[in-house]
Amino acid sequence: MTYGNTFTVWRDNTSAWPAYSRHKFVQGLGDGTLPHAAFLHYLKQDYVFLIHFSRAWALAITKADTVEEMRFAAGTVNGLINGEIALHIKTCAKVGIDEATLFATQERQENLAYTRYVLDAGHSGDLLDLLAALAPCVMGYGEIGRHLAATKTSDTYAEWINTYASAEYQQVCHDVGVLIDGAVARRLGNDPTASPRWTTLQARFAMATQLEVGFWDMGLDP
Amino acid sequence: MTYGNTFTVWRDNTSAWPAYSRHKFVQGLGDGTLPHAAFLHYLKQDYVFLIHFSRAWALAITKADTVEEMRFAAGTVNGLINGEIALHIKTCAKVGIDEATLFATQERQENLAYTRYVLDAGHSGDLLDLLAALAPCVMGYGEIGRHLAATKTSDTYAEWINTYASAEYQQVCHDVGVLIDGAVARRLGNDPTASPRWTTLQARFAMATQLEVGFWDMGLDP
């Protein structure tokens, strides 16, 4: 299942992409060598991340040009806040982290840097700037899930892997790809790479990818 | 069913409230004297209104302080965009206005003034400023629906009246009241009317109410 043309070009022109999608943290999820403490630490930070990531998708609703763009973003926000965050609370409960602990998590700088960069991309630019900054997270997790499902040598983190390798999550990546391709065509026309904005958008995607590398680094350092 | 303490105080200190909730447009819905052309015109403008009103609720998500506030706002946005707007399209179809016509509606100044005022209240202030500007619409329609259901002398606009008099919509008003009371307590403490911000919030509510009067005026002028 493809994640769209725009994403493919952005990814293929981002030198930090392998550092993100094949990060040591990712490898540790696949071969089970990721320390449990690091995983728990990651789950707590990821809870805070999801809060601010949802805010960024909500911002997308306010910046949409068509009802279809709004509708998709609204469904995503609702899914994140009333679905994924709830699921996160459940997952964390299973490994002994209660909701009060999640709420009290001190947000780490590397975590904060990414989500606030995404929000600022949205506030300073238009919907495309926001989507270019959101894409590395959404699609990166899709790629990572799919890759780990095919190559994992341990079942320690199978549940995490299955979440992102699942048909449901892959469909989300596909749909976000359709949203991005449509939003790009609607604003930059049929030859978007010829637009002066392409360089800026590509740079936003690259910066966001770099910040994802920082997030994984942080994950390894509880 | 009560709409909360905060709303009650705001409404009772807004001199334009009766001009809004007992507007000639409202009376015309109740006694059936509202010209059909005005009603159709209103439906089209209201479609555009809902788009921007949804954007304002989406902005609320980005300005929430707690997961509960986010969750409520996200549910509301999703309800508006993936529910009420869809319903609106259906209602309009029944009276012969197709989706393409709705999309092509030229937004009237009185319509635009209210929603952009709400959005700016949110951008310039905090969540309370946004909620104070959103409240006259949400709760006003609840009051109007309830009042007309009890006093109507014609069934011409019974479907519209029943929508807002319905238990479901009354519950929305109640829940938004709970959200506002909670958001106020969380930011202004137990004696909110003693806070210097109370005057500003009251003024926002009053201005938004005045803009609702303008919206009904526009409704009578297809």
Added chain:
Amino acid sequence: MTYGNTFTVWRDNTSAWPAYSRHKFVQGLGDGTLPHAAFLHYLKQDYVFLIHFSRAWALAITKADTVEEMRFAAGTVNGLINGEIALHIKTCAKVGIDEATLFATQERQENLAYTRYVLDAGHSGDLLDLLAALAPCVMGYGEIGRHLAATKTSDTYAEWINTYASAEYQQVCHDVGVLIDGAVARRLGNDPTASPRWTTLQARFAMATQLEVGFWDMGLDP
């Protein structure tokens, strides 16, 4: 002195432009038939307008892509707030409106509609959306001032006319034109009218022009 290529195209494709730039209020300034009460009313509303217009230029700083764009917008904001608003207070004082009265001016719906539309154009889009909504005011006043200086048959409102016909204000219009042409080239390339965004930008300029017509209408109705 030209106001730039972009402005010229936007203006020439806006059917409401003459209704704005040759409005009855404008004619009344030129032939002295504008009632004094309407002029005083306009001055008060214009004070409130300038506050929010300055906020829109401040928003432009946060949405600039280059230091040059920031620098220009920052100079404009500072000129508006620490220059023009101060001048406005002085002008109003001369005609007997003190600062306390200006501060207490109740903002009229037609006034509010325009500035909040501009601010929302900025928040929902990028710098170009914001500039397209700001342009009708900046350049329109330049055109009106120049036209009235050449055609006026009365000196009743000569001071107002001279302000906007002045070399200084004409230079502002010229510089904003340069800013817009540059911002357009930087984002849409050398053939901007071929970009799908052109239609949206043109529509924003047209809507803002329409709202200026509403502002003049309001000016005639103290």
Added chain:
Amino acid sequence: MTYGNTFTVWRDNTSAWPAYSRHKFVQGLGDGTLPHAAFLHYLKQDYVFLIHFSRAWALAITKADTVEEMRFAAGTVNGLINGEIALHIKTCAKVGIDEATLFATQERQENLAYTRYVLDAGHSGDLLDLLAALAPCVMGYGEIGRHLAATKTSDTYAEWINTYASAEYQQVCHDVGVLIDGAVARRLGNDPTASPRWTTLQARFAMATQLEVGFWDMGLDP
């Protein structure tokens, strides 16, 4: 010269304050042990910092409640963009970093984290949230300048020290303190620490201080 009551309370309740104001980077400025390469690296990052810091002050203009608040923020933005950034370019030129190099500086994560946190504080909250996040930078540099001017044992970085120890910069800190005290009184009343918002504002100040520590850490790591 005092920086205001609010700042003093916020600072005295922030455990990371000494880690920021007495950071190894700061000590190295005072005793001349800071490697020149680190200083040059810092200057380049600080140029990018100033760009985004100016954007945050511009956001303050859009969120002000009074003309005085707007006026102060507008003067600050203009001073930063048309003054300090220009000075920065001159300073950098003297040490052999030309403007093109400054422009091409890759923004480091620790740099980005602070300014985007400040911007998001402003977008998600009101003016107070924004000011609480801006204060550690403005006033911290004032304190550091004053401290180093009194204790320095080397003149290697005397020019930097004198900039922030200067009467002019100390006045800026004083004036920002007045702005904050006024903005707090206007919104939280005469007993602001009793407001539920105090905790949130204190937390924002503390987080921003923590991010300043990260900025100095980054400065030591060219």
